[in-house]
Amino acid sequence: MDNSTTGVLLVNLGTPDAPTTSAVRAFLKQFLSDPRVVDLPRWQWWPILNGIVLTFRPARVARAYQKVWQEQGSPLMVISLEQQRALAARLAQDLGTEVPVALGMTYGTPSLEQGLESLKAQGCDKVVVLPLFPQFSCSTTGAVFDGLAAEFAKLRTIPHTRLIRDYHDHPAYIGALAGSIQKHWNHNGRGQKLLLSFHGVPKRYVDEGDIYQRQCLRTAELVAEHLGLSQGQWMACFQSRFGKEEWLTPYTDETLEALPKQGVTAIDIVTPAFSVDCLETLEEIAIEGKQAFMAAGGKQYQFIPCLNAEPDHIQMMSELVQAEMRNW
Ligand SMILES: C=CC1=C(C)c2cc3[nH]c(cc4nc(cc5[nH]c(cc1n2)c(C)c5CCC(=O)O)C(CCC(=O)O)=C4C)c(C)c3C=C
Ligand SMILES: [Fe+2]
Numbered sequence: 001m002d003n004s005t006t007g008v009l010l011v012n013l014g015t016p017d018a019p020t021t022s023a024v025r026a027f028l029k030q031f032l033s034d035p036r037v038v039d040l041p042r043w044q045w046w047p048i049l050n051g052i053v054l055t056f057r058p059a060r061v062a063r064a065y066q067k068v069w070q071e072q073g074s075p076l077m078v079i080s081l082e083q084q085r086a087l088a089a090r091l092a093q094d095l096g097t098e099v100p101v102a103l104g105m106t107y108g109t110p111s112l113e114q115g116l117e118s119l120k121a122q123g124c125d126k127v128v129v130l131p132l133f134p135q136f137s138c139s140t141t142g143a144v145f146d147g148l149a150a151e152f153a154k155l156r157t158i159p160h161t162r163l164i165r166d167y168h169d170h171p172a173y174i175g176a177l178a179g180s181i182q183k184h185w186n187h188n189g190r191g192q193k194l195l196l197s198f199h200g201v202p203k204r205y206v207d208e209g210d211i212y213q214r215q216c217l218r219t220a221e222l223v224a225e226h227l228g229l230s231q232g233q234w235m236a237c238f239q240s241r242f243g244k245e246e247w248l249t250p251y252t253d254e255t256l257e258a259l260p261k262q263g264v265t266a267i268d269i270v271t272p273a274f275s276v277d278c279l280e281t282l283e284e285i286a287i288e289g290k291q292a293f294m295a296a297g298g299k300q301y302q303f304i305p306c307l308n309a310e311p312d313h314i315q316m317m318s319e320l321v322q323a324e325m326r327n328w
């Protein structure tokens with residue numbers, strides 16, 4: 001195998017540079033301007049985005065970021081950098097040779113452009129792109145593809161490129177998730193039900209062909225199977241609804257309020273669509289979700305962290321990358 005010129009571009013969504021209204025506004029402006037994320041006609045969306053959304057949302061969302069911000073920065077960035085370092089070390093060990101690993105975010109910094117530049121500067125003319133979205137969606141991995149294409153449009157020669165589209169049912173991913181849930185149960189005990197809360201998308205995207213929902217439900221089933229759970233012991237739900245349109249259901253927030261009334265007062269909740277802890281897991285699920293569940297009569301609520309830079313997760317990334325590098 002000739003891997004002397006291969007590099008890895010780890011991609012995640014991105015995050016503001018600071019937990020301030022202005023930094024959040026700049027981030028949301030770039031993110032929510034992408035038609036892959038909000039696909040309304042520009043003439044319809046632009047006035048809403050630049051009117052209501054970017055006037056009122058940034059201050060509220062900045063306060064939410066402040067609750068989870070760490071000394072070294074946004075959790076999503078801090079953990080992504082850890083993943084980058086750990087994957088480089090893992091690949092060097094597994095392959096016996098250095099493989100450059102760069103980080104690029106779809107929105108914000110470091111950008112996809114900076115990630116690609118860094119690999120180019122390290123002599124890579126083959127790039128394995130690993131978007132850390134286990135389930136494909138047009139709004140995430142689709143946007144990564146578009147972002148790469150926009151960068152390549154500026155070049156006279158583009159690198160050989162392989163994009164890992166999804167890994168929602170990969171045995172190493174399912175094994176790592178089930179292992180982390182089991183480990184959490186071994187240390188903290190187990191609730192009556194396991195909730196698998198995935199980031200939502202508008203239902204219309206799925207009706208129009210996005211395979212995201214199908215892949216989320218498959219991940220959930222495989223994890224439940226791996227853990228030996230029966231029907232009533234787990235459920236999948238969808239969080240982080242945005243806007244007025246219908247999103248994938250059942251909604252996580254409504255589920256958290258309904259469960260105690262059905263006699264389910266002790267739950268464990270895990271967020272398999274996020275490969276690193278971020279605003280949506282640490283604030284929306286671990287803080288807000290817990291408050292809502294307890295206020296509705298819940299007694300015990302345990303948030304299970306994302307796979308982050310756990311060895312099983314890094315090992316999974318190494319396996320995914322090596323599979324692409326074979327016969328290249
Ligand atoms: C407006 C539409 C949105 C779609 C569609 C969407 C899909 C989607 N997002 C993630 C992962 C993350 N989203 C995060 C934050 C976030 N998401 C949206 C909107 C949509 N997401 C907004 C407006 C925000 C910012 C916060 C807010 O204003 O509420 C994050 C966290 C970033 C961080 O800094 O911590 C992640 C990660 C997935 C996986 C997904 C579809 C599958
Ligand atoms: Fe999102």
Ligand SMILES: [Fe+2]
Nearest residue numbers: 240279280284
């Ligand atoms: Fe949210």
